[in-house]
Amino acid sequence: MTVAENVELPLKQKKLPTARRKELVDESLAAVGLAEAHAAYPWQLSGGMQQRVAIARAVAYEPHVLLMDEPFAAVDAQTRADLEDLIRDLWHKFKVTTLFVTHDIDEAVYLGQRVLILSNSPTVIRDDLAIDLPDERDQLTTRSSTRFAELRARVYEQIHRAKTAAADEPVAAGATAATPSADHGRTGAGA
Known part of the structure; x- marks a missing residue:
């Protein structure tokens, strides 16, 4: 699963439209400094970058x-x-x-x-x-x-x-x- 797919996964559970999911993934990855990492795989990332992906996934979900x-x-x-x-x-x-x-x-x-x-x-x-x-x-x-x-x-x-x-x-x-x-x-x- 790529970085973008990883961030998008919980958004699918919310049943958001594809366009909105893509927007949230793009916004959250940019916010954590990984705008260019969409196609990367977690094993290709450093530990700090992996943490940034986890944070992006959480932020993309738009939690309270x-x-x-x-x-x-x-x-x-x-x-x-x-x-x-x-x-x-x-x-x-x-x-x-x-x-x-x-x-x-x-x-x-x-x-x-x-x-x-x-x-x-x-x-x-x-x-x-x-x-x-x-x-x-x-x-x-x-x-x-x-x-x-x-x-x-x-x-x-x-x-x-x-x-x-x-x-x-x-x-x-x-x-x-x-x-x-x-x-x-x-x-x-x-x-």
Whole structure:
């Protein structure tokens, strides 16, 4: 199955007309920087490009909520940074509420408008931290800012506290969920 066929597959389930499916495939592949990859096969793509195809498939479906669970765990640091910026760009472009689950504290703070710190089972929210970084972010400036360091420290502190909590208190798993979208009038949201 080619990249374009892969992105189109869930659209067939929606019973969309062929012309609309093609339009959505073209738009979503262009949005993730793969406009020229329609005829490629997944095995011909790098890991980062394969992740972009998966994101294009999700975006093409025109979801109201996009759930992403550790999507960048298997890519190198530079690709991860590029994909994080892509997620923020897509969030701005398509205004889709995104819930992004990650164990990476820096990633959660960089992507999110909110970071929810969860406990182990039974899962409860240990902290709901508003991320008050500027909406326009870039990897170098944002991550080197004093406010980023303060927010990162707060998340780390909550996770560390959970590890040392009393036996009757839930213990944190270290999972964080970045949920940026308040600017777009939706609850939850992501980048």
